[in-house]
Amino acid sequence: MSVLLFVLGIVLVALGLGVSIALHELGHLLPAKRFGVKVTQYMIGFGPTVRSWRRGETEYGLKAIPLGGYIRMIGMYPPHKGEPEGTVREDSTGMFQQLADEAKEYESSQYGPEDAHRTFVALSVPRKLVVMLGGPVMNLLIATMLMTVLACGIGMPEVTPRVQSVSQCVLPADAAADASCAGEQEAPAMAAGIRPGDEILRIDGAEISTWDDVTTAVRAAGGREIDVIVERDGERLDLTATPILDDRPVYAADGSAETDENGDDVTEEVGFLGVSGTPALVRQSPLKVPGMVGSAFVGTAKVVVTLPVRLYDVAVAAFGSGERDPNGPVGVVGVSRLAGEIVAADEPGFALQQKVASLISMLASLNMALFVFNLVPLLPLDGGHVLGALIEGVRRAFARLRGRPDPGPVDMSRMLPLTNAVALLFIGMTVLLIYADVVNPITLF
Known part of the structure; x- marks a missing residue:
């Protein structure tokens, strides 16, 4: 029975995390469609497609690796501006510029002139911010809702x-x-x-x-x-x-x-x-929920800011004989293991009510982590696109003040080398946490 309960805990937290990811992407999808952007894909997971279906111009589906999700909008990068024939740009042979050019050429090939007004880059700065912040804000709302259920419906210790x-x-x-x-x-x-x-x-x-x-x-x-x-x-x-x-x-x-x-x-x-x-x-008063949310945000932000140091400590514990910090970062394997321990626990005083409260608290923490982590101003995170929109807004404001022409949208394709480097770091972090969760896991009991 304990094994079945352990598996049940893993399934419950996996479902909860899957719903959180789906709602995160919905937070991007809804405002994008509301503002007229053409969204070609809404996917949960990465890798090969397991199942998909089409509704209108958007393909919805599930991928094989359930470690995130994405929506695909046309025109994430601005197209090449027209240039006189024979003109050669100074950096046209540079590796970084080549990456940017290839990315923009691929983006431009995905839509025709009739859809140029429906691209992401064609949006105003405020609308870009709404689209890119929609996902993290959705996670914040989920975390707030779960904390409200926890505090006011079940109760706090x-x-x-x-x-x-x-x-x-x-x-x-x-x-x-x-x-x-x-x-x-x-x-x-x-x-x-x-x-x-x-x-x-x-x-x-x-x-x-x-x-x-x-x-x-x-x-x-x-x-x-x-x-x-x-x-x-x-x-x-x-x-x-x-x-x-x-x-x-x-x-x-x-x-x-x-x-x-x-x-x-x-x-x-x-x-x-x-x-x-x-x-x-x-049970607590609803008036205490904002304070709980604020404390959770501050605590999570401290973890994100000190993440390099914490990951070093995880590596030392994983490849040495040290103990894992119970308040340190954990990967998907560690989260699943903790959820299984909670549901299968047979500890005195740890009844069903405490188990439900613990699982809700875990999902609230995961959503707060998704909210804070996605605000980091680095591509490919949402915060990187938010930073690009803010820079675009500042550039256009200065141009208006000086009476100069509109400089146009920020070309985020120039950040592709940094984006790829950050993505590799994220993959390395994920692998390290999975390894640490297997060889030196954090346990509750």
């Missing part, structure tokens, strides 16, 4: 005010996990009669709605008697506790323990009660 455990005694913050309570002071919560399963409602007159409320109230009440109101089996109980002053770790905003220059935990003397809350998935 939180520690709730329902008591999970009560300490028997007061032990030092650095005590071993198996330390004995022999001869130690009884914990204030135990002495007050607080028991596992109690729902904490009020502490020292303060209303309790989150575990942070419990922590704040208890830490401020060290050394004095306070009222604690709990609900047990539907009944409200008024209890009295006296949190002791004790050295406890100082935690940062992200929940990690702060350390000093020597690596030791930073502590402070605060109130200690001796209870722990119950982890659970708690």
